[in-house]
Amino acid sequence: MAMELDFVAFAAPVVAIALPSLEILLGIMIALNLGRRYARSFALGSMIFFTLLTIWIAAENPVIDCGCFGDVVKISHMDTLIKNLILLPFALIYFLDKNRGKRCSRLAWYMALPVSFALSLWSWFSLPLIEATPFRVGVHILAAMESGTGGEVETVLVYKNRQSGDLKEFSIDDTEWQNDTVWEFLDSRTIVVKEGKEPEIKSLPMIDSHGIDVSKEVLSSQERILLIVANELEKLPAIPSGYARVVVLTNGTIPEADTEGFELYQSDKSVINTIIQSYRGGALVLENGVIRNKMLLGNLR
Structure with a gap:
């Protein structure tokens, strides 16, 4: 982990559900003027904490992406810090404002609490509503890996x-x-005439037991392939019918069980x-290299 807090890694699932739930709840509280005293304190306290955190991230660069907005919106560490510095004074103004304003009924509380936690729990146990990654249904993976364009430079x-x-x-x-009787060489430099464009999917490594990347062979196959992906696999799922090949990608260890019928690769x-x-991991259904469906491991069919 970036902050070397591996000893609290067990709490990651709880934090992953609780933190966005509290953020959603805070937004509802501010919008409906619920529990203003608690909302003011929590808004200012969270802004101070995250501003200090983003100062450290911007200075030390411990991670490539802070993941503040997931894959939907990508912003740099410095942009994140600037965003927090802009919002911090507003949080302070809200904290100092003692005006109670018009209060909502107690029924709003009873709705806000379950709604905020239900949204986080639903996101934890299902795939995102909005697919912001390049691995969308309908994408041809190999074509996306070759979609980049080279830039142009001039000396x-x-x-x-x-x-x-x-x-x-x-x-x-x-x-x-x-x-050279007129001109004397002093220097040379390279200027970018046209910026290059990175491919939508940079790589999808599939390393076999011999250390060979077989991704191109798998992704160019015309067969119907079930591509199972999971960083940790406690056990291999039952092989569903209807697939010519079942490919498993993992970053962890391969379960010590019957692996017949599976193609196992590291990624x-x-x-x-x-x-x-x-x-928990999931799976893609590939047909002619195109993603036809995405599902969680518990929904394999």
Whole structure:
């Protein structure tokens, strides 16, 4: 873990449900003016905590992505810090505002509490409502891996006129600079003419027991493939019917059980987390390399 708090890793599921639930509840409380005294304190306290946390993240860069908005919105550490610094004064103003305002009925409380926790629990035990990853239904994985475009660069040559001392920049194709009786070489630099575009899916490694990546062979297959992904597999699921191949990708150890009928490969942990955003893992149905369906492991069929 980024902060070397592995000893509290067991609490991750509880925090993953409780934190967004409390954030949703706080939003409802502020919007409906519920429990204003508690909402004011929690809003300011959480903003101070997360602002200090993002200062550390921006300074130390312990993780590539803080995951503040999941895969829906990607923002840099510095942008996250700026966002928190902008919101912090508003949280302070809200904290100092003693005006009680118009209060909602007690019924709003009874609705806010279950709604906030129900949304987090539903997200924990199911796939996201909005698919923000590149592994969407309908995507051809190999085509997405080849969708990037190379950028264009240009080399600029800097020469000094031997007579006047003036500096001038030339392109490689220019021939004037080749007259070394007039021009003296000083420097060269490369400028970006056109930015390149990274592929939508950078990689999907499938490493066999010999250390060979077989991803291209699997993803170019015309067969109907069930691709099971999970960072930790306590046991292999029963093989469902209707698939020509059942491929298992994991970053952990392969369960010591009957593996007949499965193709077992090691993959990258972050890629697996991106493919199926569930701690329990899940599966993709591939037909001609295209993602036709996504499901959790408990919903295999």
